[in-house]
Every structure is written in C-alpha cells, then in structure tokens.
Amino acid sequence: MDDCTRRYEAWLADPRVNRFLETRWQPQTGQAILEFVRQAIASDSGHLLAIVELSSGRHIGNIKIGAINQRHLSADVSYFIGEVDCWGKGYGSEAVGLAVRLAFEELGLFRLQAGVYSSNVASIRVLARNGFVQEGCWRQALVTQESMRDDHLWFGLMRDEWARLSQQGPRHGPGDGPSDGQ
Numbered sequence: 001m002d003d004c005t006r007r008y009e010a011w012l013a014d015p016r017v018n019r020f021l022e023t024r025w026q027p028q029t030g031q032a033i034l035e036f037v038r039q040a041i042a043s044d045s046g047h048l049l050a051i052v053e054l055s056s057g058r059h060i061g062n063i064k065i066g067a068i069n070q071r072h073l074s075a076d077v078s079y080f081i082g083e084v085d086c087w088g089k090g091y092g093s094e095a096v097g098l099a100v101r102l103a104f105e106e107l108g109l110f111r112l113q114a115g116v117y118s119s120n121v122a123s124i125r126v127l128a129r130n131g132f133v134q135e136g137c138w139r140q141a142l143v144t145q146e147s148m149r150d151d152h153l154w155f156g157l158m159r160d161e162w163a164r165l166s167q168q169g170p171r172h173g174p175g176d177g178p179s180d181g182q
Contacts, residue, residue, distance in 0.1 A: 008033055008059070011082030019145055020120045021080060040064070046075070047102070051095045053086060060086045063095045065103050065112075073110035075103060079126075092126045100130055101166075104159045111158050117142055118151035131165040132157045 011017045012028035026032075040048035046066015050059050061081040068075040077099055081092050103109045114132060116123045132155035140149040 005059075006030065008082065011061075011080075014082075014084070015145060016084060017080065017082050020117050020123065024145070040066075043067075045070075047107075049095075049099070051079070051081065051091060053083075053091065058083070060091060061095070063099050065099055065107070065109075068107070068109065073108065075107075075109055075112055077103070077112050077114045079123075087122070092122070093129045096126050096130045100157065100162055104162055109159065111156060113154060113156045115152055115154050117144065118153050119144065124153070124155075127155045130157065131162055133161075 009028060009030050012021070012023055012033070015024075018024035037048065040046060043066070045068050046064060048062060048064045048066075051061035051063055052058065053060050060083040061079065063077070063079040065075050065077055077096065079092060079095055079099070081087055100112060103112055112132075113135075114123075114127055116127070118124075118137070134153055135156045136154040138152040138154070141152040142150045144150050
C-alpha cells in the first residue's frame with residue numbers, strides 16, 4: 001500500500017504511460033488505486049507485484065499474474081513501466097522474466113498468456129525476449145487513444161517451453177518502453 005502514491009496516480013493520468021492501459025478509459029483517483037490494490041492483495045486468484053528499480057529502491061511500475069485459472073493452471077500476465085525515465089532499460093523484460101519464473105516454479109502454472117495492442121512494439125519485444133509466442137490476432141478489436149482501430153495480439157508461453165529457454169540464460173535487455181500485457 002505504501003506504493004499507492006500521487007506518483008502512481010500521475011502515471012495512470014499520463015497519456016504516454018496509459019496509452020496501452022485499459023484503465024485509461026476512466027479517471028484513476030488515489031482512492032480507486034488503493035481499492036484496486038486492496039482487492040488484488042485480498043484475491044487468491046492473482047498476484048500484483050511492484051516493479052522496483054534496485055539501484056534506487058524506487059517503485060517504477062507493476063506486474064500482475066492473474067486471474068489464475070486453477071483448473072487449467074493458466075493465467076494472464078500484464079505489466080507497465082510508469083516511470084518514463086526507466087523506459088528502454090530492460091526493466092519490463094526483467095520483470096516479466098521474474099514473473100514467469102514465479103508462475104512456473106512457485107505457483108505451478110502450466111501456461112501464461114498476454115494480450116497486447118499490435119502497435120505496442122515495446123511490449124511485443126518484452127514478450128518475445130521471454131519466450132512468448134504469438135498465438136493469435138483479434139483483428140481490429142481494440143480502440144487506441146487516437147480513436148483508431150488496432151489488432152489485439154495474443155501471446156502464450158508453456159512451462160516446458162520456458163524450461164528449455166531458461167537453460168539458455170536470460171534474453172532481456174534494453175529497448176523496453178511503455179508496456180501493458182492487456
């Protein structure tokens with residue numbers, strides 16, 4: 001709850017940051033953010049985690065695993081880097097890599113998936129660096145900030161694929177930008 005600051009609220013109001021976030025369609029108040037985080041903490045069907053810059057200890061974004069489908073052992077992954085000065089430094093790729101490891105090693109999930117706007121090139125790179133494969137495209141399913149239509153791309157990663165890739169070492173690096181898996 002300590003991370004629910006005015007800075008967090010400012011991220012969600014910044015059109016550069018919220019460009020690919022579905023939360024952009026409603027005003028995000030401090031109270032709404034607190035309620036979202038409270039519900040996420042209380043939920044047993046997901047994990048909301050802060051992305052923290054290690055060198056400064058600064059909260060720079062969030063990543064979520066969930067909702068988790070216990071029957072199918074699958075979950076969505078969504079993420080964003082709210083601090084614009086942290087874009088392009090590999091934080092998104094590293095956070096997704098750590099979340100994938102958590103999902104497969106600790107939570108015992110079989111599959112993860114993420115949906116992205118086709119124009120969100122940074123998020124597509126983040127997913128590719130972590131072994132996600134494009135599985136589908138919902139043509140013209142999303143509306144952009146500019147009221148244009150965009151494809152909704154779906155990516156997936158299975159535990160056995162990740163296990164093979166993880167033996168090759170990390171693939172994350174610079175080039176991340178505003179990202180959201182949803």
